[in-house]
Amino acid sequence: MSQTAVARFVGWLPREVDTRVRALAAASLVGQIVLIVTGGAVRLTSSGLGCPTWPRCTATSLTTTAEMGYHGIIEFGNRLLTFALGAVALAMVVALWNLRKERRDLFWLAIALLASIPAQAVIGGVSVLTQLNPWVVALHFLVSMALVVFATLLVNRAYGRTGPHMSRTLPELPGSMRPVMLATAVAAAVAVVLGVVVTGAGPHAGDANAPRNGLDWDLVSHIHAVPAYLVTFGALFGVVVALSRGVRGPFRNAVVVLLGLTVLQAAIGITQYYTGIPALLVGLHMFVAALLMAAAVNAADLAGSSPKA
Secondary structure (H helix, E strand, O other): OOHHHHHHHHHHOOOOOOHHHHHHHHHHHHHHHHHHHHHHHHHHOOOOOOOOOOOOOOOOOOOOOHHHHHHHHHHHHHHHHHHHHHHHHHHHHHHOHHHOOOOHHHHHHHHHHHHHHHHHHHHHHHHHHOOOOHHHHHHHHHHHHHHHHHHHHHHHHHOOOOOOOOOOOOOOEOOOHHHHHHHHHHHHHHHHHHHHHHHHHOOOOOOOOOOOOOOOHHHHHHHHHHHHHHHHHHHHHHHHHHHHOOOOOHHHHHHHHHHHHHHHHHHHHHHHHHOOOOHHHHHHHHHHHHHHHHHHHHHHHHHHHOOEO
16 A cells, blocks of 8 residues: 555544544444353353364364354354454554544553454463363453453543543532442452353353363352342442432433343342253343443443532
8 A cells, every 4th residue: 555545544534533433432342242142152052162173163174164063153153253343443443543642542442452352362262272161261251341341431432421521511429429339340340250150160161071160159159149239239329329319311321220230130140040040041141241341330430520529
């Protein structure tokens, strides 16, 4: 590509946060949540070794083959989605090139997303090469959740909801709201970490011969519930304060959504506990966990950007 063509391309890139930047940010968040759902499908259909090696799918093919059956299709499809998300992340960095100095908040979040996706792919490859070691699989999922956090913050900044370039003034909140919402987001993260430990002790290993972590599933399930209770209390506190003080707008909506997702997640968790951990409910639990993590980060981000009363 000639220097003139490069200059024209750079000139075509956004010089302010426009619909292209916002669309890429939203696509990043949606894509990361979809990746968690498809990763859950890989595990819950015992397709974790549908492509038995890495970076190739088989010893002789980069792609899945007819011999691998539907397990190969599911696993390879999940790998392809990672490439698609990498392309979106790269496009986001490129789109922000002209804004890299004045919108460093966006640019470095985009860089974090782009850098984490290859790391995620490598960890996924290691999980295959270690025959789905439960601790490596757990790390694979946790990186996906970290990507949801980055993407949520990216969306908030791109749409001017939070950060130094907010497009509207947020309502004043009590000084206690910031630490409570931050603690709620931390509790959600701890619940996710303990959740993957529970999964590593449970029956859905991704392959019939995959090892388990050897922990007592029933015990770690009850431990996992403790930070989930804390998330519920934090969300309830936010809703009560928002309603009692007449707070309207994004923050009130955020804590209401967070409380609703927390109650839904608790209902799913309790149901799967008493019904033998059916795969469909486990998959739904993973999906709602991704939504809940995004909601907790969103509420904490909004609280942190609101002025103190």
